[in-house]
Every structure is written in structure tokens, then in C-alpha cells.
Amino acid sequence: MVIEADNVLAQLRRVKGPELSGNIVDLGLLSDLVIEGDKVVFSIAVPAQLAAQLEPLRAAAEKAACAAEGVARAIVTLTAAQALRDGATAGGASRPAPRADQADDVPPPMLGRARAQAGPAAKAPVPGIGAIIAVASGKGGVGKSTTSVNLALALAAQGLRIGILDADIYGPSMPRLLRVSGRPDAGAGNIIEPLMAYGLKVMSMGFMVDEEEPMIWRGPMVMQALTQMLREVNWGELDMLIVDMPPGTGDAQLTMAQSVPLAGAVIVSTPQDLALIDARKGLNMFRRVEVPILGLIENMSTFICPDCGSRHDIFGHGGARDEAARIGVPFLGEVPLEMTIRAHSDHGTPVVIAAPDGPQAAIYRDIAARVRDRLGHETRMAAGG
Numbered sequence: 192m193v194i195e196a197d198n199v200l201a202q203l204r205r206v207k208g209p210e211l212s213g214n215i216v217d218l219g220l221l222s223d224l225v226i227e228g229d230k231v232v233f234s235i236a237v238p239a240q241l242a243a244q245l246e247p248l249r250a251a252a253e254k255a256a257c258a259a260e261g262v263a264r265a266i267v268t269l270t271a272a273q274a275l276r277d278g279a280t281a282g283g284a285s286r287p288a289p290r291a292d293q294a295d296d297v298p299p300p301m302l303g304r305a306r307a308q309a310g311p312a313a314k315a316p317v318p319g320i321g322a323i324i325a326v327a328s329g330k331g332g333v334g335k336s337t338t339s340v341n342l343a344l345a346l347a348a349q350g351l352r353i354g355i356l357d358a359d360i361y362g363p364s365m366p367r368l369l370r371v372s373g374r375p376d377a378g379a380g381n382i383i384e385p386l387m388a389y390g391l392k393v394m395s396m397g398f399m400v401d402e403e404e405p406m407i408w409r410g411p412m413v414m415q416a417l418t419q420m421l422r423e424v425n426w427g428e429l430d431m432l433i434v435d436m437p438p439g440t441g442d443a444q445l446t447m448a449q450s451v452p453l454a455g456a457v458i459v460s461t462p463q464d465l466a467l468i469d470a471r472k473g474l475n476m477f478r479r480v481e482v483p484i485l486g487l488i489e490n491m492s493t494f495i496c497p498d499c500g501s502r503h504d505i506f507g508h509g510g511a512r513d514e515a516a517r518i519g520v521p522f523l524g525e526v527p528l529e530m531t532i533r534a535h536s537d538h539g540t541p542v543v544i545a546a547p548d549g550p551q552a553a554i555y556r557d558i559a560a561r562v563r564d565r566l567g568h569e570t571r572m573a574a575g576g
């Protein structure tokens with residue numbers, strides 16, 4: 192049974208707003224509805240300071256959504272209203288939810304969110320951006336962010352206009368990896384200006400969420416914040432936008448993979464078997480939402496001793512290459528485990544910038560060239576060529 196967004200909205204109109212006037216749909220508090228099979232996922236924007244008291248509202252919305260025909264499961268989260276642009280942190284002061292008679296005064300994007308945009312509409316291209324590429328990993332700590340940032344810089348070194356969007360809510364890394372911080376300004380029409388680092392346009396959850404902010408609050412922010420970071424940022428003209436995804440293959444990742452118009456995905460894995468099993472889950476997740484897999488990168492493949500230059504296969508070696516061949520996914524390259532990569536990252540000057548003539552930068556440039564080739568191939572396939 193196919194879920195009709197309108198049926199879900201009809202049920203949700205029975206749920207009163209945070210101030211017990213109006214309903215959550217007509218007050219414009221809903222995010223886009225993401226419908227996947229028999230599951231519906233959405234968030235409700237509420238004043239941050241009331242979030243703790245509004246669990247009954249969240250539960251009521253979940254129950255109401257499940258009453259719609261075909262819905263077996265609803266995942267509903269509370270989101271900080273206006274987290275991005277009023278300069279408040281997610282848990283800090285935020286504008287109170289509007290009353291029903293104020294609904295006309297609600298500026299976008301809150302009003303826009305009353306519209307249900309299941310499936311294709313949510314995947315509308317972002318004007319000016321040539322291709323959006325996700326960099327993902329099945330589990331944390333495999334070097335996904337380090338790879339994303341060096342890949343982005345290697346692409347930029349080839350003359351492309353590149354942006355990077357750090358969607359890793361659990362541990363945003365771009366502020367540290369690129370040594371950028373501060374709150375982005377909202378310019379004309381409330382469009383947010385990205386920060387700049389080494390020629391890249393950068394947006395990160397880390398610019399919007401206090402590091403001290405409890406995780407429980409960061410999670411619910413994800414859908415609204417991601418949509419805003421994608422569509423309400425002045426990316427200008429970009430050849431590619433690299434999205435550093437949160438690690439793992441849970442609901443948050445699935446929702447992201449589904450709601451971002453991705454041209455392709457790159458999976459980062461270490462050679463360990465366990466990580467490869469996780470990597471396979473990552474591949475399957477993108478396949479489920481019909482995003483082309485551009486290929487697999489093996490990170491920390493071989494340890495190169497900084498003193499004597501000898502090579503050691505600490506985690507085993509070649510696992511990702513073999514696995515890629517076995518499951519028919521292109522292999523994009525292997526990055527050794529090297530102190531220089533880590534040290535430059537820790538300083539906020541990624542190795543592609545700090546040592547552009549070194550062997551590590553050359554590896555990232557080779558990977559970047561393969562990503563471009565694969566993207567070209569996928570684009571031709573999609574065009575029927």
C-alpha cells in the first residue's frame with residue numbers, strides 16, 4: 192500500500208500546536224515528509240526552550256501519522272525552530288512558535304515546510320551546483336572526514352569550484368580540519384553565506400551547534416538543518432559539493448541519502464573485515480535509494496613508518512580492493528596510514544594543502560581524478576549515453 196502524503200497530513204492536522212492553538216500542519220511547523228515504503232519520517236519545529244516539555248506533542252504526532260493508511264512506522268523528531276539563522280544555538284533562546292492567527296507572518300522556510308515533499312520533490316536539484324557527492328562510511332572513525340576534505344581540496348586543485356558540507360551531526364569535523372569557525376552570516380533574503388577555507392566554500396553543523404550541546408538535541412536538528420545547509424546557503428556556482436555524511440547506516444543517514452539530490456556516493460573503509468561488512472551496509476543503503484556508487488576508498492591501508500619508511504599492513508591490506516572487485520564496485524584507491532596525514536589534519540592544514548608535492552597529495556589527486564571519471568560515466572549513463 193502506497194502512503195499518500197495528503198492522508199498523513201490530514202491525520203497530523205488533528206495534532207494541536209505547542210501553544211495548543213491551531214494544528215502543527217497549518218502552523219507551518221512540519222519539515223518535509225519523507226516517505227519510504229511503509230515508513231514516514233518528519234520533524235516538528237518547536238521553540239528550543241520548550242523542547243523538553245513537548246514530548247507529548249511529538250508522541251501525538253507519531254500516533255497520528257501511524258493512523259494514516261499504509262503507515263506502519265513513523266519517526267518523528269523535534270527540531271529547534273530557526274536554529275540556523277537567529278544566531279541562537281539549538282538549545283539556546285529561539286523564537287516562540289507562531290499562533291494560528293500569526294501564521295501569515297511566519298517567514299520561509301517554516302511556512303514552506305508545511306508542504307509535503309515526499310520523494311522526488313525533496314530531491315529537486317540545487318540550482319548552481321553541478322553534482323552533489325556523498326562521502327560515507329558504514330561505521331565511525333575510518334577517516335571519512337579526512338578523506339572528504341582532502342578529496343575536496345584535490346578536486347579544487349584540478350581547477351574545479353568545490354564546496355564541502357559537513358553533515359556529520361555526531362562529530363562535525365570541518366571546523367577543526369579546515370581551521371574555520373564562527374557563525375555564518377545571513378545575507379539578503381536570509382540566505383546564509385558559507386565560510387571559506389583554502390578556496391573551498393564550507394558549511395558545517397559545527398558552525399551551528401555548540402560543541403557542548405547534548406547529543407540528544409543535535410539528533411533531532413538534523414533534517415531541518417541539513418535542508419537549510421543545502422538549499423538556503425549561497426553556494427553560488429559549484430562544479431561539485433562534497434557532503435561529509437554522518438557515519439553509519441541508520442535512519443538519519445538513510446533520510447539524508449534520500450532527501451539530498453545525490454549524483455553519487457563514495458564509501459570509505461579501512462581494510463578490517465568488520466569495517467568492510469559495515470561498508471557493505473553503506474553500499475546497500477545508497478543502492479536502496481538509487482544513488483550510484485562511485486566507488487570504494489581504502490583508508491589506512493598500509494602503515495608507513497615515519498622513521499624508516501618501512502611498510503606494515505597493520506589492519507591487513509587489500510581488503511577493500513578485493514571486496515570492491517567481488518561486489519562489482521569500482522575501487523578508487525588506497526590511502527596509507529601515515530603520521531603526516533594525521534598531523535596536518537590536526538593542524539587544520541590538510542595534507543593536500545600542507546604538502547602539495549608529497550606522495551599523499553598525489554594519492555588524493557589520483558582518487559579525485561577517478562571520482563571525476565566515474566561521475567562522468569554515471570552522468571552519461573543517466574543521460575542514456
Ligand SMILES: Nc1ncnc2c1ncn2[C@@H]1O[C@H](COP(=O)(O)OP(=O)(O)OP(=O)(O)O)[C@@H](O)[C@H]1O
Pocket residue numbers: 328330331332333334335336337338359362364438490491526527528529530532533534536537
Ligand atoms: N590515512 C590516514 N593516516 C593517518 N591518520 C589518519 C588517516 N585517515 C584518518 N586519520 C586520522 O584518524 C582519525 C579519524 O579520522 P576522521 O575524523 O577523518 O574519521 P571519521 O571516519 O570521519 O570519524 P568519525 O566517524 O568520528 O567522524 C583522525 O585523527 C585522523 O587524523
